[in-house]
């Protein structure tokens with residue numbers, strides 16, 4: 038597994054810099070959280086890493102491979118998957134079909150093979166099916182596998198969204214506010230899965246989350262953004278004691 042390196046990334050929308058010379062190193066195998074007040078640039082940095090936005094300046098490398106100008110599809114094929122803040126699920130399809138569809142993105146066989154459905158295509162189809170079943174099992178979604186996503190509670194839908202990203206077997210999982218709108222029990226549930234994803238699947242996790250209690254509890258490293266700039270970084274203890282970070286949060290509340 039490789040380091041993900043964000044170097045001097047600036048993202049401008051007209052006159053507004055959503056990100057200004059942001060530097061981050063996402064270390065393999067760790068949970069790195071990105072926090073900051075509303076509008077600080079947290080989603081923008083995930084958008085740059087996942088190829089939805091292209092930085093105005095700066096560079097993003099995965100190992101030695103530049104991601105800066107890659108499309109979202111190219112980024113996910115490199116092993117970087119994203120679960121979205123606003124769910125990217127098909128509400129009229131079952132959990133199983135949503136996950137199969139997501140996994141299907143990774144199918145690589147020719148039109149002719151697909152047409153006659155033999156050889157590599159059928160083998161890959163079986164492998165995909167098995168992998169999706171494994172993700173359903175891992176995320177404890179078995180009771181919901183045939184349910185239409187639109188009929189599920191918001192908390193379960195958020196879990197399906199994480200599962201959707203996991204079907205790509207990512208090395209890095211980007212999670213954008215996976216606990217937003219959840220009740221305490223649902224939050225505890227998803228926290229347990231985030232830790233399991235890191236520890237049991239040896240996946241690097243990048244987490245954008247507003248719940249500071251959760252962030253302090255589970256993160257190995259934290260980056261703090263404010264007005265598009267990194268104002269603090271390090272272990273949870275170091276960040277919690279950083280006067281600039283405290284100021285940014287007190288400023289937000291006052």
Ligand SMILES: Nc1ncnc2c1ncn2[C@@H]1O[C@H](COP(=O)(O)OP(=O)(O)OP(=O)(O)O)[C@@H](O)[C@H]1O
Nearest residue numbers: 050053054055073074075076077078079080081082
């Ligand atoms: N597509 C866009 N066009 C114009 N401005 C944008 C766009 N995307 C983001 N911004 C602006 O960039 C800044 C950073 O937004 P971003 O969504 O990254 O913040 P955030 O930290 O994720 O906020 P929140 O915690 O509220 O989700 C904001 O001022 C936002 O209005």
